[in-house]
Amino acid sequence: MSGVPGNNACPAWAQDLHGVLVEQNVRQICHVPDGGNAPLIELCNRTPAMAVVTLTSEEEGVALCCGAWLGGERAALLLQSSGVGNCINVLSMVRTCAFPLFAIVSMRGEYGEFMPWQVPMGQAAPVVLGAMGVIVQRVDEPHAVMPMATAAAKLAFDSSVPVALMLSQRLIGTKRFVQ
Amino acid sequence: MTQQHLTTGAVRPEAALHRRSLVMRILEERTDALIVSSLGAPCWDLAACGDKDINFYVWGAMGSSCMVALGIATAQRQRRIIALVGDGDMLMGLGSLATVAAARPQNLAIMVLDNERYGDTGNQPTHTAAGVDLEAIGRATGFAATMVMRTEDDIPEGKRLLFQVAGPVLVVAKVDSEKAPMVLPPRDGTYLKHRFRRALLGTQAM
Numbered sequence: 001m002s003g004v005p006g007n008n009a010c011p012a013w014a015q016d017l018h019g020v021l022v023e024q025n026v027r028q029i030c031h032v033p034d035g036g037n038a039p040l041i042e043l044c045n046r047t048p049a050m051a052v053v054t055l056t057s058e059e060e061g062v063a064l065c066c067g068a069w070l071g072g073e074r075a076a077l078l079l080q081s082s083g084v085g086n087c088i089n090v091l092s093m094v095r096t097c098a099f100p101l102f103a104i105v106s107m108r109g110e111y112g113e114f115m116p117w118q119v120p121m122g123q124a125a126p127v128v129l130g131a132m133g134v135i136v137q138r139v140d141e142p143h144a145v146m147p148m149a150t151a152a153a154k155l156a157f158d159s160s161v162p163v164a165l166m167l168s169q170r171l172i173g174t175k176r177f178v179q
Numbered sequence: 180m181t182q183q184h185l186t187t188g189a190v191r192p193e194a195a196l197h198r199r200s201l202v203m204r205i206l207e208e209r210t211d212a213l214i215v216s217s218l219g220a221p222c223w224d225l226a227a228c229g230d231k232d233i234n235f236y237v238w239g240a241m242g243s244s245c246m247v248a249l250g251i252a253t254a255q256r257q258r259r260i261i262a263l264v265g266d267g268d269m270l271m272g273l274g275s276l277a278t279v280a281a282a283r284p285q286n287l288a289i290m291v292l293d294n295e296r297y298g299d300t301g302n303q304p305t306h307t308a309a310g311v312d313l314e315a316i317g318r319a320t321g322f323a324a325t326m327v328m329r330t331e332d333d334i335p336e337g338k339r340l341l342f343q344v345a346g347p348v349l350v351v352a353k354v355d356s357e358k359a360p361m362v363l364p365p366r367d368g369t370y371l372k373h374r375f376r377r378a379l380l381g382t383q384a385m
Contacts (some may be wrong), residue, residue: 069376092239
């Protein structure tokens with residue numbers, strides 16, 4: 001589906017999301033390295049049609065997506081729920097200028113979380129995104145990834161609004177300490 | 180390595196360039212370059228050189244103008260992109276210097292108008308007044324070309340870096356903190372977005 005060879009070890013949800021990004025002609029991908037989104041980031045890194053920009057903070061990615069749109073390209077921001085908090089003020093530019101924003105948020109701080117420091121921002125992420133006018137859509141089930149991601153991308157780019165697709169820990173797996 | 184304190188650190192008043200006339204002289208070389216300005220005085224400076232559809236004024240979202248410029252530069256690799264930013268904006272977005280350096284856009288140049296002050300909020304000193312050296316930071320992050328402009332003699336080399344040299348380029352101009360006349364460009368964000376895209380992309384923009 002994703003058009004990238006050698007995906008055998010890659011989870012189906014990541015392949016589905018990558019396929020949607022390709023199909024929706026998303027040309028710029030930005031992210032802070034993130035365990036949840038890691039398989040999707042890896043697929044994007046192996047896609048020549050995508051420019052992948054690594055950020056120091058997620059707020060840079062919001063601004064990059066605005067610039068990409070000004071330049072005539074579609075972009076997507078891949079981030080972890082903890083990075084949502086870093087984005088808040090820059091989202092004022094998205095709202096004021098009616099830029100599209102397609103964000104894919106890998107969740108922490110919920111379903112089976114072992115790390116208490118992840119819980120406050122994970123729980124607040126949908127609330128603060130909503131407060132800034134971002135439309136939040138949550139995916140829990142593998143079979144829903146492709147239709148919901150396609151719908152979220154269309155909503156963002158065709159209606160020029162900010163949309164965050166939240167990938168629950170039930171979908172992507174609960175993080176464990178790795179020795 | 181020995182620090183060259185004569186060429187870094189706080190501005191000496193007699194060496195500061197006149198801000199508005201510097202921007203006007205620099206932008207004489209503009210041709211079709213796309214320009215993003217950060218909030219406050221850089222927006223007024225850019226508008227004072229003539230409001231254009233291919234100017235994008237970031238009126239808020241402090242610290243993000245270089246990243247807006249990087250997004251445009253990545254999409255428009257055949258065009259020159261200039262980010263015209265204040266030192267306060269650059270300090271708030273210091274991480275974006277590292278991100279731009281790592282992304283290595285050959286068509287992006289950043290010009291910092293460094294008056295060592297938060298001019299919009301009462302002229303409080305920024306960290307550059309305490310000696311924080313933005314040009315040295317840019318050099319350390321791996322910008323392809325960097326320089327500090329302090330005198331009129333530096334202007335031709337500054338123009339060359341900003342418009343001709345393969346980027347990413349960082350030019351820090353030490354400027355005075357005199358208040359230039361406020362020239363207000365449009366503030367409506369959707370208008371600024373649409374006219375920029377229409378000028379750049381034509382009918383496919385809408």
